Amino acid sequence: xxxxxxxxxxxxxxxxxxxxxxxxxxxxxxxxxxxxxxxxxxxxxxxxxxxxxxxxxxxxxxxxxxxxxxxxxxxxxxxxxxxxxxxxxxxxxxxxxxxxxxxxxxxxxxxxxxxxxxxxxxxxxxxxxxxxxxxxxxxxxxxxxxxxxxxxxxxxxxxxxxxxxxxxxxxxxxxxxxxxxxxxxxxxxxxxxxxxxxxxxxxxxxxxxxxxxxxxxxxxxxxxxxxxxxxxxxxxxxxxxxxxxxxxxxxxxxxxxxxxxxxxxxxxxxxxxxxxxxxxxxxxxxxxxxxxxxxxxxxxxxxxxxxxxxxxxxxxxxx
Amino acid sequence: xxxxxxxxxxxxxxxxxxxxxxxxxxxxxxxxxxxxxxxxxxxxxxxxxxxxxxxxxxxxxxxxxxxxxxxxxxxxxxxxxxxxxxxxxxxxxxxxxxxxxxxxxxxxxxxxxxxxxxxxxxxxxxxxxxxxxxxxxxxxxxxxxxxxxxxxxxxxxxxxxxxxxxxxxxxxxxxxxxxxxxxxxxxxxxxxxxxxxxxxxxxxxxxxxxxxxxxxxxxxxxxxxxxxxxxxxxxxxxxxxxxxxxxxxxxxxxxxxxxxxxxxxxxxxxxxxxxxxxxxxxxxxxxxxxxxxxxxxxxxxxx
Numbered sequence: 001x002x003x004x005x006x007x008x009x010x011x012x013x014x015x016x017x018x019x020x021x022x023x024x025x026x027x028x029x030x031x032x033x034x035x036x037x038x039x040x041x042x043x044x045x046x047x048x049x050x051x052x053x054x055x056x057x058x059x060x061x062x063x064x065x066x067x068x069x070x071x072x073x074x075x076x077x078x079x080x081x082x083x084x085x086x087x088x089x090x091x092x093x094x095x096x097x098x099x100x101x102x103x104x105x106x107x108x109x110x111x112x113x114x115x116x117x118x119x120x121x122x123x124x125x126x127x128x129x130x131x132x133x134x135x136x137x138x139x140x141x142x143x144x145x146x147x148x149x150x151x152x153x154x155x156x157x158x159x160x161x162x163x164x165x166x167x168x169x170x171x172x173x174x175x176x177x178x179x180x181x182x183x184x185x186x187x188x189x190x191x192x193x194x195x196x197x198x199x200x201x202x203x204x205x206x207x208x209x210x211x212x213x214x215x216x217x218x219x220x221x222x223x224x225x226x227x228x229x230x231x232x233x234x235x236x237x238x239x240x241x242x243x244x245x246x247x248x249x250x251x252x253x254x255x256x257x258x259x260x261x262x263x264x265x266x267x268x269x270x271x272x273x274x275x276x277x278x279x280x281x282x283x284x285x286x287x288x289x290x291x292x293x294x295x296x297x298x299x300x301x302x303x304x305x306x307x308x309x310x311x312x313x314x315x316x317x318x319x
Numbered sequence: 320x321x322x323x324x325x326x327x328x329x330x331x332x333x334x335x336x337x338x339x340x341x342x343x344x345x346x347x348x349x350x351x352x353x354x355x356x357x358x359x360x361x362x363x364x365x366x367x368x369x370x371x372x373x374x375x376x377x378x379x380x381x382x383x384x385x386x387x388x389x390x391x392x393x394x395x396x397x398x399x400x401x402x403x404x405x406x407x408x409x410x411x412x413x414x415x416x417x418x419x420x421x422x423x424x425x426x427x428x429x430x431x432x433x434x435x436x437x438x439x440x441x442x443x444x445x446x447x448x449x450x451x452x453x454x455x456x457x458x459x460x461x462x463x464x465x466x467x468x469x470x471x472x473x474x475x476x477x478x479x480x481x482x483x484x485x486x487x488x489x490x491x492x493x494x495x496x497x498x499x500x501x502x503x504x505x506x507x508x509x510x511x512x513x514x515x516x517x518x519x520x521x522x523x524x525x526x527x528x529x530x531x532x533x534x535x536x537x538x539x540x541x542x543x544x545x546x547x548x549x550x551x552x553x554x555x556x557x558x559x560x561x562x563x564x565x566x567x568x569x570x571x572x573x574x575x576x577x578x579x580x581x582x583x584x585x586x587x588x589x590x591x592x593x594x595x596x597x598x599x600x601x602x603x604x605x606x607x608x609x610x611x612x613x614x615x616x617x618x619x620x621x622x
Contacts, residue, residue: 119614119615122410125410126354126549133542254418265411291426292426298419300415301401301420
């Protein structure tokens with residue numbers, strides 16, 4: 001009962017949120033919640049690698065940023081009318097751009113994953129971080145697309161005839177994407193692939209012994225995970241109508257990991273819950289003091305030392 | 320030719336700095352199995368403590384022990400309060416807890432010193448350049464190279480030739496056995512962590528006069544250090560040494576020579592932008608290459 005009740009309550013709250021925020025006179029809360037949902041999507045994407053595949057990636061900011069840049073670059077070309085590399089013209093349609101973002105970040109994840117998955121454990125953590133830094137520096141040096149200033153575009157991408165300027169509309173669009181993504185996650189993870197992945201996480205050698213190509217499955221999980229992060233980046237680019245290398249700063253990767261663990265890695269809704277908790281906490285601490293990180297840091301340490309399993313598992317829910 | 324030699328020396332200088340950091344990181348990993356993201360924070364603490372001491376006393380010689388002591392004590396406190404509880408945990412918990420430590424240290428430094436970078440003067444008796452026969456070279460940088468190489472030699476001696484080093488090596492491979500023989504392994508771990516922190520602080524205080532001392536300086540070099548450790552092989556101090564020199568040389572030469580090479584092919588400004596991008600990515604490409612050939616690094620440790 002509980003298993004269905006909480007998600008439905010949460011969904012109802014989200015559906016009503018823009019009205020509530022307008023009523024209590026702080027429309028800025030709509031954007032805050034949109035941000036939470038987008039980062040929740042990114043954390044949930046990371047969770048496919050982390051929670052279900054057991055791959056601790058400290059480099060997901062790269063895919064998140066690549067997804068965002070796909071939007072920024074495509075939109076800029078659509079506005080200027082110049083084709084990208086003289087070949088493909090840009091687009092201003094959200095659906096097209098999101099597809100591009102997902103495909104491009106998936107390709108990046110395929111390349112980085114193929115190299116990084118040759119290692120495991122701590123080395124995997126360090127290597128994903130190093131590759132993410134490499135992508136970060138690449139975009140920092142990309143003067144044609146703003147370098148460290150980033151790219152700004154005036155209008156959000158178009159979706160049907162919706163008024164995307166309106167923050168509440170964009171809130172619902174984001175919610176739609178989040179729900180679709182979570183649906184895909186649930187499908188994937190209950191499929192044969194998801195079960196095999198769980199087996200690999202628990203005992204890779206045993207899975208190899210029964211004839212599973214574990215490298216390929218982990219690689220697929222990493223790619224899907226990168227695609228989800230790219231989707232989140234695409235939405236974030238649209239929310240702020242701005243992309244910059246800051247999006248792929250390595251601390252973003254760290255925060256995504258925190259969201260997963262805080263909410264409960266290995267659960268479907270946990271990472272989203274974790275994103276809401278972490279961003280909510282950050283926003284609250286930020287109203288108290290500019291130096292909120294000095295409080296957040298020790299809180300994180302305490303969280304790791306004191307309680308394990310995450311928010312989604314409080315109250316005895318099974319992983 | 321002289322330019323090439325000069326840049327090679329610069330590369331070695333960066334290399335020994337990276338080694339000082341990588342040695343601590345790889346020791347802590349090799350012996351305790353802990354990944355410590357906050358290692359860069361100890362470097363930062365060393366740099367700030369030395370800068371503060373130099374400002375208050377006006378003496379660089381007094382700044383050295385101040386930086387070393389601050390980094391080592393901070394390191395041992397961190398080990399005692401946090402890292403000690405992470406030995407039995409998985410790497411994810413270690414990453415998260417040490418990430419929290421980074422946030423804490425960065426904000427505390429901002430609270431104490433503000434966001435403005437601090438510039439430290441090269442001490443007068445080390446400023447100026449010395450003629451190496453072919454070209455003049457800054458004395459300070461030569462001193463860093465000498466100090467780094469001396470530290471490496473001392474570390475080698477400590478690990479290979481002393482009782483403490485023997486316990487460290489034994490603790491890395493046969494933890495329970497060492498414990499069963501009556502060695503206080505917790506104290507040993509605290510000492511090793513403090514030693515790593517001391518080396519990081521040493522790198523930090525030497526870097527002070529070359530780079531500006533600022534918040535975030537630790538993370539920048541930490542990620543380079545990761546590359547070094549991965550290339551050299553996790554847990555291997557010798558690997559950290561050769562890996563650090565390799566990364567230092569590759570990074571410095573790419574930054575120094577690539578722009579000119581690129582200008583041979585394309586317009587000046589474009590070449591500069593592209594060259595700076597590629598040289599920033601260079602060491603990461605090097606790491607990818609090494610991993611393709613030797614997934615465990617050049618000198619795989621026992622860990």
